[in-house]
Amino acid sequence: MEDRKLILDIQDLSIQYRVEGGTVHAVENLNLALGYGENLGFVGETGAGKTTTALGIMRLVPDPPGRITSGRILFEGADLLRKTEDEMRSIRGGKIAMIFQDPMTSLNPVMTVDKQIAEMVLLHNDVTERQALDRAVEMLELVGIRSERARDYPHQFSGGMKQRVVIAIALACNPILLIADEPTTALDVTIQAQVLELMRELRRKINTSLVMITHDLGIVAEMCDKVAIMYAGRVVEYATTEALYNRPVHPYTEGLFNSIPDIDRDEEELKVIQGLMPDPTNLPSGCPFHPRCPYAVESCSREAPGMVEIEPGHLVACPVRTEHRLNSVGWKGGAGR
Amino acid sequence: MSEQINKQPGQSMHGIGAVFARLRRSPLAMLGLAAVIALVLIAVFADYIAPYGYAAQDLMSAFEPPSANHWFGTDEFGRDLFSRIIYGSRISLQVGFIAVGIAVFAGGFLGAVSGYYGGRLDNLIMRGMDILLSIPSILLAIAIAASLGPGLFNLMIAVGISSTPNYARIVRGSVLSIRNQEFVEAAKAVGSSDLRIILKHIIPNCMAPIIVQSTLGVAIAILTAAGLSFIGLGIQPPVPEWGAMLSGGREYIRDYAYMTIFPGLAIMISILALNFLGDGLRDALDPKLKQ
Amino acid sequence: MTGNTIVEVKNLKKYFHTKKGMLHAVDDVSFTIDKGETLGLVGESGCGKSTLGRVMIRLLEATSGEVRFYGDDILKYSSGRMKDMRKRVQIVFQDPYSSLNPRLSVSDLISEPLLVNRVCGSTAERTGRVLELMDTVGLARRLVNSYPHELDGGRRQRIGIARSLALSPEFIVLDEPVSALDVCIQAQVLNLLNSLQKQFGYTYVFISHNLSVVKHVSDRIAVMYLGKIVEMSDYQSLFKEPLHPYTQALLSAIPIPKVGEKRDRLILEGDVPSPIEPPDGCRFAGRCFYRQEICTRKTPELHEIEPGRFVACHFARNLSRRSS
Numbered sequence: 001m002e003d004r005k006l007i008l009d010i011q012d013l014s015i016q017y018r019v020e021g022g023t024v025h026a027v028e029n030l031n032l033a034l035g036y037g038e039n040l041g042f043v044g045e046t047g048a049g050k051t052t053t054a055l056g057i058m059r060l061v062p063d064p065p066g067r068i069t070s071g072r073i074l075f076e077g078a079d080l081l082r083k084t085e086d087e088m089r090s091i092r093g094g095k096i097a098m099i100f101q102d103p104m105t106s107l108n109p110v111m112t113v114d115k116q117i118a119e120m121v122l123l124h125n126d127v128t129e130r131q132a133l134d135r136a137v138e139m140l141e142l143v144g145i146r147s148e149r150a151r152d153y154p155h156q157f158s159g160g161m162k163q164r165v166v167i168a169i170a171l172a173c174n175p176i177l178l179i180a181d182e183p184t185t186a187l188d189v190t191i192q193a194q195v196l197e198l199m200r201e202l203r204r205k206i207n208t209s210l211v212m213i214t215h216d217l218g219i220v221a222e223m224c225d226k227v228a229i230m231y232a233g234r235v236v237e238y239a240t241t242e243a244l245y246n247r248p249v250h251p252y253t254e255g256l257f258n259s260i261p262d263i264d265r266d267e268e269e270l271k272v273i274q275g276l277m278p279d280p281t282n283l284p285s286g287c288p289f290h291p292r293c294p295y296a297v298e299s300c301s302r303e304a305p306g307m308v309e310i311e312p313g314h315l316v317a318c319p320v321r322t323e324h325r326l327n328s329v330g331w332k333g334g335a336g337r
Numbered sequence: 338m339s340e341q342i343n344k345q346p347g348q349s350m351h352g353i354g355a356v357f358a359r360l361r362r363s364p365l366a367m368l369g370l371a372a373v374i375a376l377v378l379i380a381v382f383a384d385y386i387a388p389y390g391y392a393a394q395d396l397m398s399a400f401e402p403p404s405a406n407h408w409f410g411t412d413e414f415g416r417d418l419f420s421r422i423i424y425g426s427r428i429s430l431q432v433g434f435i436a437v438g439i440a441v442f443a444g445g446f447l448g449a450v451s452g453y454y455g456g457r458l459d460n461l462i463m464r465g466m467d468i469l470l471s472i473p474s475i476l477l478a479i480a481i482a483a484s485l486g487p488g489l490f491n492l493m494i495a496v497g498i499s500s501t502p503n504y505a506r507i508v509r510g511s512v513l514s515i516r517n518q519e520f521v522e523a524a525k526a527v528g529s530s531d532l533r534i535i536l537k538h539i540i541p542n543c544m545a546p547i548i549v550q551s552t553l554g555v556a557i558a559i560l561t562a563a564g565l566s567f568i569g570l571g572i573q574p575p576v577p578e579w580g581a582m583l584s585g586g587r588e589y590i591r592d593y594a595y596m597t598i599f600p601g602l603a604i605m606i607s608i609l610a611l612n613f614l615g616d617g618l619r620d621a622l623d624p625k626l627k628q
Numbered sequence: 629m630t631g632n633t634i635v636e637v638k639n640l641k642k643y644f645h646t647k648k649g650m651l652h653a654v655d656d657v658s659f660t661i662d663k664g665e666t667l668g669l670v671g672e673s674g675c676g677k678s679t680l681g682r683v684m685i686r687l688l689e690a691t692s693g694e695v696r697f698y699g700d701d702i703l704k705y706s707s708g709r710m711k712d713m714r715k716r717v718q719i720v721f722q723d724p725y726s727s728l729n730p731r732l733s734v735s736d737l738i739s740e741p742l743l744v745n746r747v748c749g750s751t752a753e754r755t756g757r758v759l760e761l762m763d764t765v766g767l768a769r770r771l772v773n774s775y776p777h778e779l780d781g782g783r784r785q786r787i788g789i790a791r792s793l794a795l796s797p798e799f800i801v802l803d804e805p806v807s808a809l810d811v812c813i814q815a816q817v818l819n820l821l822n823s824l825q826k827q828f829g830y831t832y833v834f835i836s837h838n839l840s841v842v843k844h845v846s847d848r849i850a851v852m853y854l855g856k857i858v859e860m861s862d863y864q865s866l867f868k869e870p871l872h873p874y875t876q877a878l879l880s881a882i883p884i885p886k887v888g889e890k891r892d893r894l895i896l897e898g899d900v901p902s903p904i905e906p907p908d909g910c911r912f913a914g915r916c917f918y919r920q921e922i923c924t925r926k927t928p929e930l931h932e933i934e935p936g937r938f939v940a941c942h943f944a945r946n947l948s949r950r951s952s
Contacts, residue, residue, distance in 0.1 A: 045810035045811065045812060046810050158899040159899075160899060161899070188672035188673055188837065188900070189672065189837065189839070189878060189881045189882060190672060190877055190878060190881045190896045191672075191899065192881065192883075193880075193881035193893065193895055193896075194895055194896070196883070197893070197895050215810065215811065216883060216885075217885035218882065218883025218884050218885040219883045220885075221883065221884065221885050221886055221887050222883050241887050242887050242888070245885070245886060245887045246887065246888075255812065256811060256812065257885065258815075259811045259812045259814065259815035260811055260815075260840065260885055261815075261818070261840045261841055261843065261844030262840070263839070263840040263843055263867065263882065263884060264884075266864075267844070268822070269819055269822065270815040270818060270819055270844070271815075272812060272815040272816045272819060273812045273815075276780055276782065276783075276813070277780070277810075518726050518727075519721045519722075519723055519726040519727035520726060520727050520728055520729040522687060522721070522727075523719075523721055523727045523728070523788070523791070524729075524740065525687060526685070526687055526714065526718065526719045526792075527714065527718075527740060527741035527744055527745070527791065527792075527794075527795070528711050528714040528715070528741070528744050528745050529740070529744045530744075533744065537729075538729050541729075541731045542729070542730070542731060
């Protein structure tokens with residue numbers, strides 16, 4: 001991990017929200033690294049802190065009530081948390097672009113789509129309006145929208161088409177990092193397939209790094225090389241998609257997979273994770289997952305586990321399962337097969 | 338997601354307790370609440386507080402400026418202004434609360450029917466309300482008061498009717514949004530009747546905007562009543578009403594300014610207090626404005 | 629149509645008047661449901677599956693057609709008789725946030741059906757029944773005086789389920805009961821629904837857009853597209869060998885949470901067309917990759933091409949082997 005050139009390196013990031021009943025530790029000591037051209041899937045349930053992390057990278061955490069309390073976010077080696085607001089403005093939408101979940105609300109309803117794309121281009125590049133509009137049409141064609149529809153308003157497009165426009169806006173300034181927050185959650189499954197296909201195709205054409213935030217492990221399997229699983233504001237497991245899907249180690253990851261009905265098999269009952277997500281203002285001591293964890297031992301409630309690399313590139317925050325796995329597989333090679 | 342996080346800590350605060358806890362955090366609202374409570378107490382215990390009767394004339398001491406005997410001075414008949422303002426609070430608060438009561442009842446009924454049943458009935462009622470709304474409310478109140486004749490009761494009716502459309506609109510709006518919520522459908526699915534749905538499910542969920550509008554409405558009603566009394570269509574002498582006192586003092590404003598200043602202050606303080614309270618309540622009742 | 633049939637839907641239609649014309653939400657749908665089984669109803673947004681569920685229990689009035697409950701058409705019932713019927717047919721709603729009145733406590737919510745239908749005369753009896761229902765759906769008794777906003781989505785959905793079970797119904801429409809829930813909670817609720825069915829022998833209609841969930845819970849599955857059922861069969865055949873081109877595309881579009889298993893994707897062109905005044909012919913023709921001239925001319929009927937397998941496609945027989 002040391003030698004690789006990183007586009008994004010998040011170190012010990014903590015983000016908190018102050019709310020009526022106390023402090024929400026939305027993100028807690030988060031470490032994450034992303035290489036150039038890599039696609040990272042960011043998986044977790046509602047309230048796990050995925051979106052907050054993304055907003056943190058964009059420096060868009062609403063303040064108040066939110067605050068980044070510690071850590072560094074190195075983007076191409078420079079700490080984003082030390083940038084001025086002016087510098088951040090030129091980075092947002094320029095080098096880092098974000099796609100939001102709901103295409104219905106992230107477009108301006110009273111502006112034609114080509115103007116919305118051109119606006120972005122004008123903001124970040126030194127071009128004439130004519131050139132920006134040309135670029136807009138070019139981007140629309142890239143995402144599969146015919147040029148004659150460039151002068152249409154958002155309401156004239158369907159949900160899937162709107163999400164294409166949103167993608168066109170995000171890609172208009174050639175970002176080197178794209179953060180997609182549940183980009184297909186609001187779409188129907190056949191339309192989702194279209195949009196994912198488009199994103200895959202675009203990835204081949206332009207070499208942008210991608211952080212894909214989702215709760216759908218299926219989408220990650222299709223789109224991403226790496227996965228980070230989040231629980232209660234922390235990354236609990238981080239690995240290549242292949243390693244994590246075939247050899248999940250953390251009990252939460254395992255429970256997550258077991259909770260999804262398997263389409264290829266018949267199973268009478270799903271193996272569920274008992275209990276509920278903890279109250280974010282009052283997280284359990286030690287490992288936040290221990291009250292729900294079938295493998296928990298006494299020490300889990302005392303010490304917050306750190307991330308341990310169990311095979312190259314596969315990090316897990318669970319000493320119990322890590323030890324178990326190392327014993328059963330044998331540490332000397334062979335772990336990856 | 339950030340707003341979900343904000344919502345998530347589900348403390349066991351709800352209902353009136355939670356609203357009051359949030360209200361307490363706004364000093365202005367608490368000031369307003371204290372002032373309103375004080376006003377009500379003054380009105381209730383006027384007989385014990387006021388040093389003189391409200392109609393007790395003492396022509397020998399007419400036009401006396403404020404002094405230890407007469408804190409706010411006396412008017413042209415030598416009546417003690419302090420006592421008259423104390424007694425006046427009764428009339429003004431009565432007018433304010435009862436007029437708003439009429440408006441909430443009439444407007445609430447029309448709005449609820451309009452919103453729940455919709456269609457042609459809705460159109461009919463709401464166009465009627467639009468006509469009322471298109472006339473400036475003070476003008477409407479003047480017209481109603483003029484046709485019914487002056488008097489406390491007519492004054493309340495006039496003020497009530499002129500603010501009915503506002504409540505009708507608010508209630509209709511909230512009923513419309515609540516009618517389409519799934520819990521109304523859920524109530525139908527278990528066999529609840531229309532009446533039960535309106536009373537148990539719809540009305541309790543549209544109380545918040547009505548409560549808020551009412552506190553602000555009381556202030557407006559006091560003001561309108563004062564205005565009507567000021568032009569002679571409201572309360573008749575010698576009954577003390579702040580607007581009427583203001584109007585009575587107008588002739589002497591050059592020489593005896595205190596005759597208008599004190600009733601004016603009384604109106605201003607009550608309205609300010611009610612506005613503070615209303616604003617505070619609006620925020621306290623809206624969980625989205627928690628921060 | 630055996631003696632075991634509990635619900636029979638015949639030529640059911642539900643149209644809505646809109647400014648742009650007649651919206652065909654449910655268009656001539658017929659099927660039967662056996663006692664104790666789960667019929668899955670899948671389709672994308674706007675295909676009419678939720679409308680169908682509501683029309684079946686008369687939360688919406690049908691435009692025409694029949695819904696026979698033990699052979700008796702409930703669409704013809706007077707409102708008084710329908711009120712009695714409400715005890716036997718119930719619904720669980722999708723959104724556990726908006727389907728519970730925020731001003732009522734858990735005990736108020738669960739006792740409402742009992743109160744409205746005058747089941748359980750005394751207060752004590754009612755309280756007992758509420759606690760019993762809470763046990764049944766796995767809600768801790770200490771939550772009896774909580775309010776919905778204090779609870780998470782999974783628990784709220786359990787309240788919704790308890791409400792629908794309160795009157796001991798026979799037939800329950802589950803309208804996307806787990807769509808608003810996170811996967812872990814979703815799994816808990818699915819297990820609960822499953823065990824309740826085993827325990828009490830309920831008949832379910834399970835409406836969902838999530839195919840893996842539908843497959844997990846259903847005995848038979850009906851696929852809807854633009855107000856019509858395009859395919860209906862037992863869940864195994866449907867997933868193993870989908871016959872209708874739309875079903876094939878739908879199945880291939882599911883992202884599978886596994887790596888290294890590459891599936892052939894059938895990416896559909898374009899969007900679902902508008903259900904307002906749909907043209908003649910197959911509703912799916914505009915997006916179908918096997919489209920022929922006849923498809924835009926003649927509406928295909930839902931035919932039983934093998935025992936228990938219904939498909940509405942002119943070329944169903946020819947397509948049967950093409951998928952796998």
